[in-house]
Amino acid sequence: MSSRRHLLFAAGGALLVSPALALAERLLTPRQTLGPFYPDQLLLDRDNDLVRVDGQAAEARGIRVQLHGSILDAGGRPLAGALVEIWQVDANGIYLHSRGGDRQRLDPGFQGYGRFTTAADGRYRFRTIRPVPYPGRTPHIHLAVTLPGIPRFATQCYVHGELLNQRDGLLNAIRDPRLRELLVVPFVPVSGQSDEQIARFDVVLGITPSF
Ligand SMILES: [Fe+2]
Secondary structure, three states: OOEEEEEEEOOOOOOOOOOHHHHOOOOOOOOOOOOOOOOOOOOOOOEOOOOOOOOOOOOOOOOOOEEEEEEEEEOOEEEEOOOEEOOOOOOOOOOOOOOOHHHHOOOOEEEEEEEEEOOOOOOEEEEEOOOOEEEOOOOEEEEEEEOOOOOOOOEEEOOOOHHHHHHHHHHHHOOHHHHHHHEEOEEEOOOOOOOOEEEEEEEEOOOOOOO
16 A cells, blocks of 8 residues: 555665665665475465464464564664565475475475565564474575565574574575574573464565655
């Protein structure tokens, strides 16, 4: 609904901040590949609860996670109207993609993909599962942000403390440790609940609103 357009003035985590924003500069979230497993077989159910699929009696296998955060511009201002998409493997390491692993092992109770559009507060939230490793990769959740007038921004969210992080090629391709750490967040137990975790992953984009 907004007629607001956005200017892209930095990419790939570079710190190219316009002079007007220099004082409010934040580290920009590093961009990561969309990867080969962005779903090619979307379910009808694409909401922000990936643990429950319409028409399926059983919920997803895996550790429940509340994944939430803010979509911000380089000055820390919330971005409204941002389409946030996430996708990840199920508890068996299978993607919602025709080449994303053995289809016989796909967990029918896991949605594999979800989307949420931010309101004025720039915040998003999903209910999903704690990501698990699959061959060649440490656990991660893919996340993409789409705003009017800019190319889709894709990155990945990693779990603090996972040993495989140390030798994951994609994560460690980010040479600057300060930027790498922006993608690695704690997954901690929800207070009072032993079987559910919460993780906050904020995304800072190198854009500035222009009116
Ligand atoms: Fe992946």
